[in-house]
Amino acid sequence: MSYVIGVDLGTSAVKTVLVDRSGNVVAEHSESYPLSQPKPGYSEQRPEDWVDKTLLSLRLLLEESKISASDVEGLSFSGQMHGLVLVDGKGAVLRPAILWNDTRTTAQCRRIEDTLQEKLLGIARNRALEGFTLPKILWVQENEPELLKQAALFLLPKDYVRYRLTGEYAMDYSDAAGTLLLDVAAKSWSTDILDAFELPHSICPPLVESFDLCGTLLPEIARESGLLPETKVFAGGADNACGAIGAGILAEGQTMCSIGTSGVVLSYEERREVDFEGKVHFFNHSEKDAYYIMGVTLAAGYSLTWFKDTFAPDVSFDELLSGIGDIPAGSGGLLFTPYIVGERTPHPDADIRGSFIGMDAGHKLPHFARSVLEGITFSLRESIDILRASGKRIDRVISIGGGAKNEDWLQMQADVFNAEIVKLESEQGPAMGAAMLAAYGAGWFPSLQACAEEFLREARTYKPNPDTAQQYEKLFGLYQTVYGATRELGKGLAEFRG
Structure with missing residues (x-):
């Protein structure tokens, strides 16, 4: 062996x-x-x-x-x-x-x-x-x-x-x-x-x-x-790039969503001259003569960690999220923006800060927890939309990282992105991508794609629910107005942050 x-x-x-x-x-x-x-x-x-x-x-x-x-x-x-x-x-x-x-x-x-x-x-x-x-x-x-x-x-x-x-x-x-x-x-x-x-x-x-x-x-x-x-x-x-390889993002039309401390939407790109006007990152891929385009949410998983540590420090993540499936899409009219350390895509703004909007006395911890997940996913959807506006068709997304560990969140991604979400059987992220580069370099496979076909296996797919996707489309429109509405407020509050 x-x-x-x-x-x-x-x-x-x-x-x-x-x-x-x-x-x-x-x-x-x-x-x-x-x-x-x-x-x-x-x-x-x-x-x-x-x-x-x-x-x-x-x-x-x-x-x-x-x-x-x-x-x-x-x-x-x-x-x-x-x-x-x-x-x-x-x-x-x-x-x-x-x-x-x-x-x-x-x-x-x-x-x-x-x-x-x-x-x-x-x-x-x-x-x-x-x-x-x-x-x-x-x-x-x-x-x-x-x-x-x-x-x-x-x-x-x-x-x-x-x-x-x-x-x-x-x-x-x-x-x-x-x-x-x-x-x-x-x-x-x-x-x-x-x-x-x-x-x-x-x-x-x-x-x-x-x-x-x-x-x-x-x-x-x-x-x-x-x-x-x-x-x-x-x-x-x-x-x-290695995370993309480890998720099998090695051909045109393939896209992944990685939710760790930060969140990344990354898509394979062959068009050398496509112009995104700096709205997303454009980098060379580890696949020869290919590129990838990438949008970043600075505080994706970090927003959830901050929320748990601040408001529910004595419960596990599984316990915190156990009730979100019982809360309807939209979290009862509660909206969260994950700008708690600034934002990268589509707003490269180090000064903007996060918010909960629409709080009322009927909202309980599960409403807030679901709202945090929805806000993170809406932020990632903004990167998805930039890619779609360039002419890319994104109807299937590989989900990796923390966002792939909860079934309710995986279904939420399908509904917010209005795309099929794929969870991998075994996910090692960038470490697996590095191992695949070694396997290809050592001559085990004729291409990285052939290596991915052997190494990577799908576990389950999540399809968008048409009714929920339509609800999220409306809520996403409201989410997109929050940045402009709170930017000046954030600047005014900056002097009080210490």
């Missing part, structure tokens, strides 16, 4: 999965690492923590599975996007990594927009947001100029870990697309953007496909991980 390993380098932990040739997850293991927030808005990590915990997770994965290291053909990565790692000419890290959820770079985003103007969307295909990598590089340029002069390369989180495992530098297109330095259509680093900010071209690592071989394990790394030095290491991809 032979196996591959998927390594998912997340924000709070690294997860490793061991997968056989049929797509069965034989073993999995995770190791957490700390997050540093030295100042308000700052979010940093030590890259060496990623390396140490990845090696520990790999070693324990092998020990727990009791398989022979000689049976592992290769491994690949999924990685948290956008995080800035700067290394010197010897590969030494120059400062803690600045992560995707670090918000110190608003001024640098405005500098990018003012400098590049319409060129930005034409080249990078995305707006300048605090999460992206280029604003972080410019922050270092402005605040730590001597340090930037020492930098030989910038890397993203998984690319640094892979470098430490193999000694080889590389960055795949799907992750590079989230830097604002890639010419997305041309699949090359943009000389126009680099020159506009006086950045040396040499700071950008070599570009590769997600399934390309990037070397084998260094001898000392092999000893620490329990694997063999000849184990093949493949490039891997951005977490959202």
Whole structure:
């Protein structure tokens, strides 16, 4: 028997999965690492923590599975996007990594927009947001100029870990697309953007496909991980691209909805020149010469977690949601907007805040719980509608993450999206996508689609109820008016937030 390993380098932990040739997850293991927030808005990590915990997770994965290291053909990565790692000419890290959820770079985003103007969307295909990598590089340029002069390369989180495992530098297109330095259509680093900010071209690592071989394990790394030095290491991809692969989003017309802390609507895209005017993200896929478009709800699952922790801390999520099936669509006239940490799509607004509208004395905890789920789903529907307006037909959506764990919520997604919702039999998200890249790279399958056909199986589908879908259509129209109606109120309340 032979196996591959998927390594998912997340924000709070690294997860490793061991997968056989049929797509069965034989073993999995995770190791957490700390997050540093030295100042308000700052979010940093030590890259060496990623390396140490990845090696520990790999070693324990092998020990727990009791398989022979000689049976592992290769491994690949999924990685948290956008995080800035700067290394010197010897590969030494120059400062803690600045992560995707670090918000110190608003001024640098405005500098990018003012400098590049319409060129930005034409080249990078995305707006300048605090999460992206280029604003972080410019922050270092402005605040730590001597340090930037020492930098030989910038890397993203998984690319640094892979470098430490193999000694080889590389960055795949799907992750590079989230830097604002890639010419997305041309699949090359943009000389126009680099020159506009006086950045040396040499700071950008070599570009590769997600399934390309990037070397084998260094001898000392092999000893620490329990694997063999000849184990093949493949490039891997951005977490959202790998999540798409792990959900089988590998052909035109395929769309997924992933509800975790944030929420993502992601659809496969072959049209290179389609213009979304920056309303959604447009990135290179880990599938060769393909793209994906993505809308983001910043506080999707986080809204539900906040609600439970604040109003029902002593009950489980299952208990909290157990009564929502008895509440009619519309939650008895109660409407929630999930803007509790700002919003991304379709309103890139860091200042807007959430609301409950329509509360009356008859509303009980189940009404509020259902309203929170409806508000999250309406926010995701806004991304669905942007994709449909571009000409995409979306009548079937793969649902993964927390939103796929509750049957009432799955049916709600079907009714709000007015589309068939599919739940997968076994869902490992980005870790499975990384394992599939290793399986394809190792030659197990002629294509990623063939790999998905073997590895992924559907468990159940949920079809929209026509009457409920019609009710939600009316309520969604009301939901869409809330942002405009509360934006100025939110600004007025901002001074009281502390």
